[in-house]
Amino acid sequence: MAEAEEDCHSDMVRTDDTERSGEANLQAELQMFRAQWMFELAPGVSSSGLEPLPCRTSSRGPGVKSVDTRGKQEIAKEEKAKELFLKAVEEEQNGALYEAIKFYRLAMQLVPDIEFKIAYTRSPDGDGVGKRCVEDNEEDGKMADLLSDFQQQLTLQESSVKLCQPELDVNQTHISALPLEVLMYIFRWVVSSDLDLRSLEQLSLVCRGFYICARDPEIWHQVCLKVWGRSCNKLVPYSSWREMFLERPRVRFDGVYISKTTYIRQGEQSLDGFYRAWHQVEYYRYLRFFPDGQVMMLTTPEDPQSIVPRLRTKNTRMDAILLGHYRLSQETDNQTKVFAVIMKKKEEKPVDYHKYRYFRRVPVQETEHSFHVGLQLCSSGRQTFNKLVWIHHSCHITYKSTGETAVTTFDIDKMYTPLFFARVKSYTAFSEKPL
Numbered sequence: 472m473a474e475a476e477e478d479c480h481s482d483m484v485r486t487d488d489t490e491r492s493g494e495a496n497l498q499a500e501l502q503m504f505r506a507q508w509m510f511e512l513a514p515g516v517s518s519s520g521l522e523p524l525p526c527r528t529s530s531r532g533p534g535v536k537s538v539d540t541r542g543k544q545e546i547a548k549e550e551k552a553k554e555l556f557l558k559a560v561e562e563e564q565n566g567a568l569y570e571a572i573k574f575y576r577l578a579m580q581l582v583p584d585i586e587f588k589i590a591y592t593r594s595p596d597g598d599g600v601g602k603r604c605v606e607d608n609e610e611d612g613k614m615a616d617l618l619s620d621f622q623q624q625l626t627l628q629e630s631s632v633k634l635c636q637p638e639l640d641v642n643q644t645h646i647s648a649l650p651l652e653v654l655m656y657i658f659r660w661v662v663s664s665d666l667d668l669r670s671l672e673q674l675s676l677v678c679r680g681f682y683i684c685a686r687d688p689e690i691w692h693q694v695c696l697k698v699w700g701r702s703c704n705k706l707v708p709y710s711s712w713r714e715m716f717l718e719r720p721r722v723r724f725d726g727v728y729i730s731k732t733t734y735i736r737q738g739e740q741s742l743d744g745f746y747r748a749w750h751q752v753e754y755y756r757y758l759r760f761f762p763d764g765q766v767m768m769l770t771t772p773e774d775p776q777s778i779v780p781r782l783r784t785k786n787t788r789m790d791a792i793l794l795g796h797y798r799l800s801q802e803t804d805n806q807t808k809v810f811a812v813i814m815k816k817k818e819e820k821p822v823d824y825h826k827y828r829y830f831r832r833v834p835v836q837e838t839e840h841s842f843h844v845g846l847q848l849c850s851s852g853r854q855t856f857n858k859l860v861w862i863h864h865s866c867h868i869t870y871k872s873t874g875e876t877a878v879t880t881f882d883i884d885k886m887y888t889p890l891f892f893a894r895v896k897s898y899t900a901f902s903e904k905p906l
Contacts, residue, residue, distance in 0.1 A: 502577050506551055552582040556589055635680035647680075656905065658684050663902035666694055666724055666762045668716065670899065688712055693906055697762050699799065720807035720848050720856055721799065725899050727782055728758040728859050728890035729775055757782060758859065758890055760797065766811050768793040768844070775893070783898055792816060793842065807848040809859065814841040837871045846890070857892035 559574030578585050637645045646654070661670050675685030691712035695703045698721050709715040731753065738748035755775065759767040759782045767782060769792050781787050785794065795813030845863030848856055864887065865880040 499573055499577070502555075502573070503580070506555070506577060506581060548581055549585070549588065552578045552585040553589060555581070556585050635678045651684075654684055655687065655690075658687070658690065659905040660902050662690060662694065662906040663899075664762065664904045664906065665899055665902070666697060666906075667899040667902070668694065669725065686713065690906065691716060702801075720801075722760045722797075722809060722848065723856055723892055723894075724760055724762055726892055726894040727775075727779055728760075728892050730756045730888045730890040732756070732886055732888050734886065756890060761785065764796050764798070766795055766797045766813065768795075768811075768813050768842075779893075779895055780897065783895075795841075799848075808862065809844075809846045809848055810863075811844045811846075812841055813844065814839070839869045839871065841867045841869070843867060849889075851891065854892065859890040861887035861889070 555574045555578035559571045559578060562568075562574060563571035582588065635647045637647060649657075658671065658674070661674055662668065671685050671690075675682045688711065695712050695715055698716070699719070703715065703719075706712065706715065709718065732755075733751065733753045736750045736752050738750050740747045754770060754772045755778070757767075757769040757771075757775075757778060761767075765785060767785060767787075769778065769782070769789065771778060771791060781789065792815075793813040794816055795811055797809055797811035800808045800810060843863065843865045845861070846859040847862050849858040849860060850856055851858040861883050863880075864883065865878055868877045868879075869875070870877075
């Protein structure tokens with residue numbers, strides 16, 4: 472008896488599934504019929520697809536008329552496919568995946584590549600997707616002219632209203648009570664001599680008044696002069712000094728460029744002659760740029776965790792550090808290159824006369840070593856100007872007694888791995904002097 476009931480129940484479930492699938496197929500066929508019907512009526516209907524268009528006589532030939540008819544059919548077919556596709560998007564966002572698949576299939580049957588023809592600017596009745604996309608485009612247009620909008624709002628206000636207003640009532644003096652000149656001087660301290668433009672952008676998010684101050688052309692012009700010098704007298708092809716700083720290739724100052732080199736070196740043979748050791752050698756190169764045109768370079772086996780904090784200032788106490796100057800060069804091939812001349816820090820050591828008291832001192836020929844470095848500035852991944860590729864490295868030895876210079880050029884091989892930029896927050900944690 473129980474088995475009979477289970478069989479009966481399973482038959483009823485299968486019957487329900489069959490009815491549901493049949494109903495779904497019926498709905499799909501109905502939609503296909505409607506689409507085909509609209510397609511066939513397209514040449515004789517208006518843009519709404521409901522009222523017939525009045526027939527007008529044309530002096531053109533039957534060939535031209537057939538071409539126009541086919542064009543109208545294609546337009547009506549594409550419009551219907553767009554409507555079905557946007558309806559499918561709406562159903563998918565509402566969680567009705569089955570309905571969405573059905574409308575997607577109908578739209579692609581009419582126009583197979585309809586997905587790439589949707590501009591999301593046309594919104595069918597009851598569809599909120601197109602409306603939201605249109606609103607997003609309007610918001611983008613407003614953001615493009617946000618600065619002039621804020622300036623206009625502050626101009627229309629009363630003269631007694633200051634650049635910014637406190638959100639809550641405070642008993643102490645608010646920053647809005649300061650004159651504009653003092654506020655701009657504070658903003659220059661925020662940028663500082665380290666050119667911390669990231670902090671300036673964060674400060675512009677406080678209010679409309681701070682946004683206007685952070686977009687002051689004079690600040691951005693001075694920043695560009697510090698980075699490129701006299702080569703940035705003209706704005707062309709940029710629309711503002713801020714745009715020039717953001718888009719023109721430059722080295723970054725809020726961190727350090729690091730490269731890691733690893734290779735295998737053969738060791739000496741053991742005393743018994745049974746084996747020969749192999750050594751894995753790892754070392755790092757660090758390159759730190761400063762806004763005043765100076766650069767530091769260090770080659771050491773120590774890892775970045777211990778070295779990076781010691782490269783914050785140029786007055787670091789490290790014997791192996793190399794100091795020098797760099798310049799940016801815009802080549803004819805539209806590539807930006809960095810050329811630097813660096814040398815070891817000069818330290819005057821006191822002469823030990825007692826050491827040569829009873830011996831005749833042999834004069835040593837004094838020399839001066841300098842290294843010439845050439846790097847190509849590139850962008851990698853989502854970051855900009857974060858990669859330096861080696862293109863030249865040479866050593867110049869100058870004999871002070873004769874003035875002669877011997878040059879040794881190194882071959883750029885796999886040992887010269889690219890340097891990648893790593894931002895260090897502590898480098899811009901505090902300001903030493905204003906911009």
